[in-house]
Amino acid sequence: MNTSYRSTTIATNGIHLHVVQTGREDGIPVILLHGFPEFWYGWRNQIDALVEAGFRLYIPDQRGYNLSDKPPEIAAYNLDVLAADIVGLIDHIGVEKIRLVGHDWGGGAAWWLANKYPERLEKLTVLNIPHHAAFSRALRDNPVQKRKSWYMAFFQLPKIPELLIRLGNGSLFAKWAFKDSPGFTAEDIQLYKQAWAQPGAITGMLNWYRAVRKTRPARLASPRIQVPTLLIWGKRDAVFEPEIAQKSIELCDDGCLAYIDHATHWVHHDAAEEVNRLLIEWLKA
Secondary structure, eight states: OOSOOEEEEEEETTEEEEEEEESOTTSEEEEEEOOTTOOGGGGHHHHHHHHHTTEEEEEEOOTTSTTSOOOSOGGGGOHHHHHHHHHHHHHHHTOSOEEEEEETHHHHHHHHHHHHOGGGEEEEEEESOOOHHHHHHHHHHOHHHHHHTHHHHHTTSSSHHHHHHHGGGGHHHHHHHHTTOSOOOHHHHHHHHHHHTSTTHHHHHHHHHHHHHHSOOOOOSOOOBOSOEEEEEETTOSSSOTHHHHHHHTTBTTEEEEEETTOOSOHHHHTHHHHHHHHHHHHHO
């Protein structure tokens, strides 16, 4: 990254989030939400391009990650709570509506926010994470997707996932998490290990998964997404069946689906230039 940035701590929803800010002060504000098991640095391949395009970026470590607060309770990672974190960040920025981008679990929180608080979003962009309703149906009806999601059940166990992630100082976990992508250097992996080594971080990261089963969010009136939505999907995703992308976009009133054939789940690393072009065109339109 060539762009200079500023790290700040922002109070929101009863916790403090570490947030990286960069870009022109008068630029269009955009929030970027990382997924599991990344942190703000997961957007390293997008930051320069988005800043050069004129955007003002707010990139938090989400709760449980890296330098942000890490509440110990599983209920503190409920989807309603995660969405409220971002609403508080939008309020801090001082705008009524924001352009929101999320990958993986960051995209999961973004889908939920768009569903629950459509009035706070101008545009939604999601990368390689299905809409919550489409994913629930796939887990129920698609045995292949159910097998691919085995790790989500494993993460429900107490303590054992934490112990395995710590093996080899996180090296084995990194190989498992990023194995299908060429987009991570040894230097990148070292920075991820440092983030995972923060006190309470591994449990905080895993609690996002645990909260899905143990503290379900409030039921919403409809799964329909009213916010204009772009879904970017790497077709070589080993985590999600490709058909779930189409099922997700069908739940959007104004949705567009962009496939990238050669990219994995880590589409913003594997195909950074293509993803950046799509983001800039969509966010500026």
